Amino acid sequence: KILILDFGSQYTQLIARRVRELNVYCEIYPYNNVPALTEDVKGVILSGSPCSVRDEIHPTIDLSQFLGKIPVLGVCYGAQLMAHELGGEVTPSTIREYGRARLNEIHNHDRLLKELTIGSVVWMSHGDTIKEIPDNIEVIASTESVRVAAYKLKGQETYGIQFHPEVTHSDEGKTLLRNFVVHICGCIQDWTSEQFVESTVAALKEQLGDDKVVLGLSGGVDSSVAAMLIHHAIGKNLYCIFVDNGLLRKDEFENVLDSYKHMGLNVKGVDSKSKFYTALAGLTDPELKRKAIGRVFIEVFDEESHRIEDVKWLAQGTIYPDVIESMSVKGPSATIKSHHNVGGLPDFMKLKVVEPLKALFKDEVRLVGKTLKIDDAILGRHPFPGPGLAIRILGDVTPEKVNILQSVDHIFISNLKKTGLYDEVWQAGAILTPVQTVGVMGDERTYENVVALRAVTSIDGMTADWSRLPYEFLADVSNEIINKVKGVNRVVYDISSKPPATIEWE
Ligand code: XMP
Known part of the structure; x- marks a missing residue:
């Protein structure tokens, strides 16, 4: 796999998605929480950042843990950081480089730039530029206004690029990333949805054994795909609960429940409309409405999960962006909702948690769903908020x-x-x-x-x-x-x- 170290760029997730599109698995970590190198890590990508290495306090890492030991690609700030630490000079750009530029000089013999063409459009977005480089760094590509558009550390697989190959405006960005990930790092391109389904189902079988699992279905893509994966592993031991909160679209509860049954899921539909309407009566404040809905959902779900004898696990459709968010450079931005803390945790929240999608991006969840032959009607569905129509009825809900x-x-x-x-x-x-x-x-x-x-x-x-x-x-x-x-x-x-x-x- 590839490690992507995040210095706070808006494009970090995009780098990860591009690497995944090459069928190579990668993980994002914040720069200040880098895991120890293990054998399966084949290369490291350093992301961009809104910060400047010229600032006295700027995000940095101990580069010696990687350089010369494993291939490294610094993108934008990542490239500036390495150049800075290695004795180069980074200065503010005299002209702010933002937008499209063309590579007018390329050292094609270099493995990183193989098959890139003169005139190739690259996307620039930076306020600093690498002005001076030490002797052990070689410039391998330039644009008209940026001499050090790409560089290589002599004698090792360490590269820096000033432009953003992950942005689609960079014509041959994908070729460059492939060169790095596949040819330089030697990653095998086996991260496919078929492979994911096969290995995840096997791992879930192992992890869950004969245990019972409870899962709340919402009709959305994530919970449906999570359910089908677990269903493939443990069949009827997966107990799905689909709550009718009276705030869904017209006929949605019946239609979706039907689809789930067709898919072979062991699903129980629970009509709790009146409980939700009672809790919502007279409430006009959007946050109070959300809280009331969250509270009733937890009550209903807790009651239903108590009916499942000896249930051991709670399955959730958490996906990778939620995971990244919870450990991001900026720290978790989503605070745990207040109702989770009122009167201690409900029992189902004390169950062991299984999250089979937590390594996947949304588009990958859909691909896995396709591999599992889930209905297009479910996979292609627009997002729909948990509180449903209640937050689209301004004022009180009746x-x-x-x-x-x-x-x-x-x-x-x-x-x-x-x-x-x-x-x-x-x-x-x-x-x-x-x-x-x-x-x-x-x-x-x-x-x-x-x-x-x-x-x-x-x-x-x-x-x-x-x-x-x-x-x-x-x-x-x-x-x-x-x-x-x-x-x-x-x-x-x-x-x-x-x-x-x-x-x-x-
Ligand atoms: P906003 O309104 O913040 O919505 O631009 C962004 C996305 O989030 C969905 N949304 C919610 N989803 N619980 C949810 O599960 C909520 O309370 C909630 N509020 C907004 C919204 O539908 C959109 O897709």
């Missing part, structure tokens, strides 16, 4: 409002599917506002609610842009909603990006 919003949402989503736009959008949904406006229907004055439609494009939900849905499509959806859904007489489309807005309205 079953009647849920009903109205379900109908609106259903019209919007089914039209997206019908017109083939569903897969172009990352997430879509409708919001029921408490705003009432005047309208006219036939000869009658109406005074009803405004709903908003929201559709966004995004990679990971951290940033998002509003989808440029065709006017004709919006016109049709708006017409259908106003004609068919009682209680709604106006439809608006949300054209805010994130940031500064968020995807959800609450």
